[in-house]
Amino acid sequence: MREALRQNRNVVIVGLIGLGIFALLPLFGLSGFAYRTLTSMFLLIVTAQGWNLIGGYTGYAAFGNVAFFGLGAYATGILMYRHGWSFLPTILVGGLVAAGYAALIGLPVLRLRGHYFAIATLGVAEATREIVAWWTPVTDGAAGISLPFLKPITLAQNFFYYLALGMVIFGAFLTWFIIRRKLGYSWIAIRADEDAAKMLGINTTVSKVIAYALTAFLVGIAGSVYAYYNSFIAPEEVFKIDRTLQAILAVVLGGAGTIAGPIAGGVLFQLVSTFLIFSKPFGIDLGQFHVTIMGIFIVLVIIFTPRGVIDLVTRSAREARRVHADQAGGRRSTWTFLKDGARATRLILAQNRQQFKI
Amino acid sequence: MSGILIGQSAINVLLLSGVLTIAALGFSIVWGVMNIINLVHGAAIMLGAYVTFIAFTFAGIDPFLTIPISMVLLFGLGYLIQRNIINYVMRAPMLTTFLLTFGLEIIIINLAQFFFKSDLRAITTGYSGSSLTLYADPAANSSIEVPYIKLGALIVALLLTLLTHLLMSRTRLGRAIRSTGMDKDAAQLTGARISTIYALTFAISAGLAGAAGSLIAMTQSFQPGFGGTYTLYAFVIVVLGGLGSVPAVFLGALAFSLITVLTGLWQPGLTQAAAFALLVIMLVVRPSGIAGKAFYQ
Numbered sequence: 001m002r003e004a005l006r007q008n009r010n011v012v013i014v015g016l017i018g019l020g021i022f023a024l025l026p027l028f029g030l031s032g033f034a035y036r037t038l039t040s041m042f043l044l045i046v047t048a049q050g051w052n053l054i055g056g057y058t059g060y061a062a063f064g065n066v067a068f069f070g071l072g073a074y075a076t077g078i079l080m081y082r083h084g085w086s087f088l089p090t091i092l093v094g095g096l097v098a099a100g101y102a103a104l105i106g107l108p109v110l111r112l113r114g115h116y117f118a119i120a121t122l123g124v125a126e127a128t129r130e131i132v133a134w135w136t137p138v139t140d141g142a143a144g145i146s147l148p149f150l151k152p153i154t155l156a157q158n159f160f161y162y163l164a165l166g167m168v169i170f171g172a173f174l175t176w177f178i179i180r181r182k183l184g185y186s187w188i189a190i191r192a193d194e195d196a197a198k199m200l201g202i203n204t205t206v207s208k209v210i211a212y213a214l215t216a217f218l219v220g221i222a223g224s225v226y227a228y229y230n231s232f233i234a235p236e237e238v239f240k241i242d243r244t245l246q247a248i249l250a251v252v253l254g255g256a257g258t259i260a261g262p263i264a265g266g267v268l269f270q271l272v273s274t275f276l277i278f279s280k281p282f283g284i285d286l287g288q289f290h291v292t293i294m295g296i297f298i299v300l301v302i303i304f305t306p307r308g309v310i311d312l313v314t315r316s317a318r319e320a321r322r323v324h325a326d327q328a329g330g331r332r333s334t335w336t337f338l339k340d341g342a343r344a345t346r347l348i349l350a351q352n353r354q355q356f357k358i
Numbered sequence: 359m360s361g362i363l364i365g366q367s368a369i370n371v372l373l374l375s376g377v378l379t380i381a382a383l384g385f386s387i388v389w390g391v392m393n394i395i396n397l398v399h400g401a402a403i404m405l406g407a408y409v410t411f412i413a414f415t416f417a418g419i420d421p422f423l424t425i426p427i428s429m430v431l432l433f434g435l436g437y438l439i440q441r442n443i444i445n446y447v448m449r450a451p452m453l454t455t456f457l458l459t460f461g462l463e464i465i466i467i468n469l470a471q472f473f474f475k476s477d478l479r480a481i482t483t484g485y486s487g488s489s490l491t492l493y494a495d496p497a498a499n500s501s502i503e504v505p506y507i508k509l510g511a512l513i514v515a516l517l518l519t520l521l522t523h524l525l526m527s528r529t530r531l532g533r534a535i536r537s538t539g540m541d542k543d544a545a546q547l548t549g550a551r552i553s554t555i556y557a558l559t560f561a562i563s564a565g566l567a568g569a570a571g572s573l574i575a576m577t578q579s580f581q582p583g584f585g586g587t588y589t590l591y592a593f594v595i596v597v598l599g600g601l602g603s604v605p606a607v608f609l610g611a612l613a614f615s616l617i618t619v620l621t622g623l624w625q626p627g628l629t630q631a632a633a634f635a636l637l638v639i640m641l642v643v644r645p646s647g648i649a650g651k652a653f654y655q
Contacts, residue, residue, distance in 0.1 A: 055453070061452065061453045061456070063456075105638075108638070108642045109638065109641075109642070111642060112641055112642070114452055115389070115393075115395055115452060116597075116641050118395065118452070118456065119395070119593050119597065119637070119641070120637065120638050120641045120642075122590075122593070123593070123594070123634035123637045123638055124634065124638060126590060126630055126631075126634050127630065127631040127634035127635055127638075130627065130628060130630045130631040130634075131628070131631050133627065134625070134627040134628055134631070245457075245460055248453075248457065249457065252453070252457060288472060289468070289472070291464055291467075291468040292464070292465050292468040292469055292472075294464065295461045295462065295463075295464040295465035295468065296461070296465060297461075298457060298458070298460065298461030298464075299443065299458060299461040299462060299465070302447060302454055302457055302458045302461065303443070303446050303447060303458070306447065306450055306454055353446060355449075355450075356446065356447045356448065356449040356450035356454070357445065357446050357447075357448070357449070358445045358446075358448035358449060358542070358552060358553050358556060
């Protein structure tokens with residue numbers, strides 16, 4: 001434990017500072033809009049942390065995670081609306097329903113690899129959405145389910161804010177806990193070479209199904225909280241494929257297969273997204289081009305930093321430190337360090353752009 | 359089920375599968391040759407539909423005559439996209455190209471929403487409502503009908519499928535594309551400029567998507583977001599038929615249409631669920647599809 005902390009000192013420090021800021025932020029007063037933005041960001045991070053287990057660590061590009069989000073949301077919706085449950089136990093049920101569903105479909109689907117796995121999971125998600133929309137006696141179909149409001153509004157704002165923040169911490173801790181154990185190593189072995197992993201005696205099927213079920217659990221609880229938070233769910237909305245893709249994007253943006261990646265990526269994604277809607281640079285209202293610019297952002301990130309932003313920052317810093325150490329004394333100011341860092345970043349970006357070129 | 363219902367359903371399956379073949383053909387070629395799941399495909403279909411809509415509404419050109427226009431325009435757009443964007447990540451893992459095409463798709467769809475607005479559009483020609491009566495039963499007051507537009511679309515679709523098959527199997531370009539798909543480094547060693555080959559492959563795929571868009575525009579109303587559904591259909595069709603050849607796509611489209619029409623008769627709300635359930639079963643039981651092979655030939 002101490003060894004792990006020492007190795008990742010910078011990341012841990014940044015993480016604790018970030019956690020402190022987010023934990024204290026509501027005390028200084030947040031607007032309703034800020035509450036909504038940040039709570040959505042936390043939920044996005046939790047779904048991203050979920051995807052990171054199967055997609056980042058195990059190397060299986062799942063494209064149907066929104067099914068688990070939707071199932072979690074509907075578990076909460078149905079239990080609260082039809083059976084009068086209180087909210088908190090439904091989160092657990094939502095997570096478990098999603099995990100059970102993932103284990104069930106994972107057994108056949110996880111035998112597939114690459115594109116075929118991606119498409120099969122996408123297909124499962126679409127089919128799940130249609131079945132939920134069709135099964136009117138239980139789900140009220142396309143009309144959706146309205147959940148009770150949590151009142152008063154200030155209580156609700158703080159409740160969901162801290163609940164979602166707590167889930168982010170839970171997700172990070174869960175990931176950290178597992179990847180330092182045999183199960184985590186088996187995932188990384190599967191990602192590196194599944195056949196070799198099997199030869200080493202790893203029960204790859206069990207490992208993969210557990211990874212998929214844990215993924216589904218995290219995504220499912222995010223869906224549960226979303227249902228009560230949004231107080232309305234409908235199939236078209238909670239099973240929207242954009243949710244899967246945003247989560248994947250957050251992971252790729254931050255860095256797949258790392259604990260900090262989904263968090264950094266989620267924060268960055270939400271910041272850029274919110275900034276684009278509500279800032280008016282040079283007096284131009286970008287609101288209607290919001291999604292277009294989001295797409296351009298995705299394209300640029302994919303081409304320039306295929307390994308994620310964290311990787312870019314750490315590599316630039318390492319390079320700048322190296323250059324810095326080489327230089328003769330007298331020039332060692334923060335300013336030259338930043339300049340060296342910027343030059344290193346440019347170099348790495350240029351390398352990245354050439355790396356996968358045909 | 360009466361004989362007329364069976365006959366009409368069989369006709370519907372055939373008519374649907376023609377258009378779906380064209381919609382999935384380009385998707386299958388890009389996947390088979392370049393190993394890309396191309397999410398831009400649905401956006402290209404949508405653009406093809408709008409080319410036809412604009413040419414018909416503002417210039418009064420017959421929708422069938424707009425097909426070459428949308429094919430040429432989309433061919434050019436596809437070439438530019440592959441040449442200037444996707445070629446930069448062709449050696450990256452599959453997830454990278456997947457997300458890249460997702461980004462491109464949302465750019466195109468949202469620009470289309472800005473320029474064309476989100477209103478539902480439809481094309482109505484002088485011959486839109488009329489159809490060919492194959493068989494009529496006056497006693498039951500029912501008949502087997504073939505709408506002229508759908509018949510025309512089927513003929514165009516079959517023609518384009520045949521042409522694509524000939525292009526891929528008989529021409530020098532087709533051989534270059536197929537050899538690049540089998541082994542890009544070996545193809546490069548024999549002198550193929552693979553960055554250009556990839557750009558042309560993507561351009562052919564986009565051109566076919568443009569034709570599909572023109573055909574679909576004649577038979578249904580549409581708005582900028584409608585293409586995504588066809589990307590999903592293309593997935594299912596390619597997996598059902600199998601990757602690797604033009605005829606396989608047609609078989610896949612036929613199987614897909616059969617499922618859609620049959621499920622539609624029984625439970626209209628579950629057509630997609632049935633198609634995807636079959637997709638998953640197919641992937642698990644026979645991942646190579648009905649007639650698939652490991653590479654394009």
